[in-house]
Amino acid sequence: MFRPQPERERPRDAGITTTLGFHRDPLLHRRSSGRQRTTRRANARPTRPHPQHRSALGRASPCRARARGGPIVVAEPSPRPVPVDLRELDGLNWPAVFGNDRPVELEIGTGKAAFLLRRAQAFPDRNFLGIEWANEFYKYAVDRMQRWRVPNVRMLRTDAAHFIRVVCPRDSLTALHVYHPDPWPKKRHHKRRLFQPAFVEAAVACLVVGGRWAVQTDHAEYFEIIAGLLRHHPALEEVPFDDPEFGVAGARVATNFEIKYLKEGRALYQLAVRRRG
Template sequence: MTEPHNAGGATTGPEGPDAPLHRRGIKSYVIRAGRMTQAQSRGLEDVWPRLGLTLADGRQDLDSLFGRQAPRVVEIGFGMGNSLIEQAETHPDTDFIGIEVHAPGVGKLLDEADKRGLTNLRVYREDALAVLEQCLPEGSIDTLQLFFPDPWPKKKHHKRRIVQPAFVELIRTRLKPGGTFHLATDWQAYAEWMAEILDASPGYTNTAPAESAPYVPRPEFRPLTKFEARGERLGHGVWDLIYARSR
């Protein structure tokens, strides 16, 4: 995604272990108020009926949704959408689903997708956990992307981090066998948190080479955002992790 520390669009938190994750009460995001531009409003009003999806649409048949069989990538928390647009345009043979709760970002992405004539992109403006639980079939995703989620750096807020054991397990069930969960963060402490949780989660294998484990070098297929490029110039680190579903 294109903005640092986006919400991720998901809820986590305490409740009974059998409760749906999206009802557990503690949100990993905060809805930020923002003025809508004309282009963003156009995206939400004119393009949404064609590319937008809701929870009310229910469980998706992704082949029917896109009208073909193709690799499927889901990105949670795409911010203003520049990275996701670039991926969809660069990889026309892959289908992309973006999930974001912030209206300006959703509107901007839809407007840009329409201007570029993209047909391999769909968008949810919903809580990500609800989408995963209710709308995306098990074993249907080739790659799940979570780029620069809010790190909630204060210890008292760690419970708000989207990367939690139950979330990681939910992702695993939606990935195809061999499918990958790709995470990136510019907070080293959060990178360590992510690696610790995923390493302890059954059914995942870290794909990092031994010399850089648990992290992978930034893959060329992940677009470099303006925020990230600025951080690199200032000497800030970015950590990528890619785990594959092993069972």
């Protein structure tokens, strides 16, 4: 008679560990090229976010991220990043992450990070954090960041909605960029969309007074939902998408999706708002 074997307990640290450059931790793989190397343990790829995450920061960062998305990895173009266990830290401190107190811009859904890196090059006096959940695009973005050696950029792989609601410091973002978020067109999947009332409320709280939020999509129905949430929020006011006061005039950078969709002749829907004083 066949008897199923009891399921073995999953190791606490099961998951994907991403390492960059040389590490002081002997348990992590070393690679002299300075590029990332991803190692997977047997049956380790989580189908659902796992609470145990590690971070690779160039310096110790007080960043506690009890995130639902994982693994969380903040990467910088440093030849000697030091792994930091996010569970041992408390709160997120931008100066500790970037090494300075310059204004911080956040892009959610960086894709291959073309927009993020080019904008960071155009504005070296600002700090930029990119969040990307898709592992393929995240690894591509980190590799590109390493090769381009853009010093004012960090990358993070996590659930963006949870990061905004729980981790991101309030009144700390100069700008928020969300370009071509997944529209989840099927009605039964609408609950997976990024733009929900709770997310918008938390994102507004993360912006500084005068902070700008730019959104772009090619999905008309989703744009109507987004526009309704942002235009009717009492703490937001609509501003031109290319706002000279914000410093984007003459430094407009197109995303990969934008370039692709314009070539295909698709209509693009854009909206920018600013947090009221």
